[in-house]
Amino acid sequence: MNSGIRFDSVTVAYDGNVVLDALDLTVEPGEVMALLGPSGSGKTTALRAVAGFVRPVSGRVFLGGRDVTDLPPYRRGVGMVVQQYALFPHMRVEENVAFGLKAQKVAKGEIRGRVAQALDMTGMAAYARRHPRELSGGQQQRVAIARALAIRPGVLLLDEPLSALDARLRSGMLAELARLHRELPDVSILYVTHDQVEALTLADRIAVMDSARLRAYGTPRELYRSPSDEFTASFVGNANLLPVTVGEEGVFFGGRRIKVSGQAPGAADTLCVRPHLVGLGDGPNQLEGRVSEVQWRGATHRLYVDVDGHRVMADVRELKDPPSHGDAVTLHFAPDDAVLLAAGGSHD
Amino acid sequence: MTEVVRRVRVRCGLSRSSPRPWGVALPPVAFVALFILYPLALVLQQSCGYADVFTSEGFRHALWTTVWLALASTVGCLALGFALALVIAFVPFPGAKAVARFIDVYLSFPSFLITLALLFIYGTTGIVGSFQFLTTPWGVLLAEVTYFTPFVMRPLLAAFSQLDTAQLEAASSLGARAPRIVRRIVLPEALPALAAGGSLVLVLSLNEFGIVLFTGAKGVTTLPMLVYSKAILESDYPGACVVAVVNVLVSVGLYGLYRVVSRRAGA
Secondary structure: OOOOEEEEEEEEEEOOEEEEEEEEEEEOOOOEEEEEOOOOOOHHHHHHHHHOOOOOOEEEEEEOOEEOOOOOHHHOOOEEEEOOOOOOOOOOHHHHHHHHHHHOOOOHHHHHHHHHHHHHHOOOHHHOOOOHHHOOHHHHHHHHHHHHHHOOOOEEEEEOOOOOOOHHHHHHHHHHHHHHHHHOOOOEEEEEEOOHHHHHHHOOEEEEEEOOEEEEEEOHHHHHHOOOOHHHHHHOOOOEEEEOEEEOOEEEEOOEEEOOOOOOOOOEEEEEEOHHHOEEOOOOOOEEEEEEEEEEOOOEEEEEEEEOOEEEEEEEEOOOOOOOOOOEEEEEOOHHHEEEEEOOOOOO | OHHHHHHHHHHOOOOOOOOOHHHHHHHHHHHHHHHHHHHHHHHHHHHOOOOHHHHOHHHHHHHHHHHHHHHHHHHHHHHHHHHHHHHHHHOOOOOHHHHHHHHHHHOOOOHHHHHHHHHHHHOOOOOOOOOHHHHOHHHHHHHHHHHHHHHHHHHHHHHHHHOOHHHHHHHHHOOOOHHHHHHHHHHHHHHHHHHHHHHHHHHHHHOOOHHHHHOOOOOOOOHHHHHHHHHHHOOOHHHHHHHHHHHHHHHHHHHHHHHHHHHHOOO
């Protein structure tokens, strides 16, 4: 099985415009790697380089240890699922799923069984005789996944697979994808998304991309708990990013001394605190400010508090008597929950 | 949508229940009747009672030549047009856009221009030398395929530009090479465009006159040529009318058959 992906300094450029800059990244066999980033960050280009639709100007792409850089897409044997499903409209569901098997000259007797198996796996067996236009978006995406899995790929490429679905369907499909991966533990999955929830939920590791470059990578927990730079902090989860000065005497934010447990990475100038770790009322690391906005989100209240001209977000459990605009409030956060970020890592 | 249409109709007095629709419809109907249907009726009337034309060898030969030339041109245009449109749409080469634009211009050329150009190349005093085939039906076929192929390419290029490239990529990543992708993905999507282009070429080549005249093909007499020679050269107007009526019937008949067949094929 040709599982596992390795990017070896892969650079992709169109007309001298670098869209992927020397990407080094390894996806282990059986691992789910999320490529997370805003549009234009190069994440889709990286995926297309694995599929063989873009040719790197330098660097090599390996699939299961084999150099596939010069192979055409049809000889790479990767499964691919894209945002708009790309089902063949004039073929029935079963013909769509059988397409790859026929193209790969699988024995006729075997095709029927493998199509049924792939459709079973995605819960679409009852729709085998339908045409794509007779299916809902979620069902079409299941067929697209079945079609990709039918060829038994070692690597599955998912390019924003849930972006065209509505929110409720999306969380259901996320669970489905996680279940599929448990059933196919040897398949490596490269999951391109701009949605942090999808990445945090599904991925074993996340690679954060920005401006054609890899910014950071690690387990979701690592990236969330101790992000390395501002971009990662604000893209993986929500973040309060406060400008601080770090000196011999400690960490200061607008004249207040802030207690931080972790070590400062060299010259740090930004403090990152997750909004849900900011509490209302007295405590360590107190910040006084005025409420600029209150949002009720059912289980929580999101408070936007103006502290010396800086906006601090606090997600607190639903308040019986929430403050209103202009009220003076006190916020606090534990020294353990704050992370100092390196200077110069800002995204601008 | 239909509600909007209904309201507009009501406001403009075009509602079905309105007593006025005839007032609006009458002028165009009268125009069509006077300038199109009446002359046609005259031709039809002239042709009555001249059935002996049907028995002549020349007529039957012209009928056969017309039909097979039109069918062969259509098949040739569909094959060549599909291949060329595939290359222009899917093979990235510099100037593909310019070629596509040139095809639009080409459609506006008069048909005899192509024939004239072919004469320069293949004619008795042409560049390549004196091939005699230009004066045979094959010469006419070559000229018609050359001239009518863009009529197939135009709708095909429009259809190809609508084709979802993600489908082609999906097919490719599933292990399909170009021929299979063309056969199983592109061709089914292109069927409506092929049907549109093909029916256009069929009707146009059935009634083509300029190309046949210009190739100077003495041995090639098609129905439009027969109408011309009977009416203008022999002043046999009733005979010309009979042939013209047959020409119209063949056109409409073949076109109808083509639509039925292409609809069966799912286009």
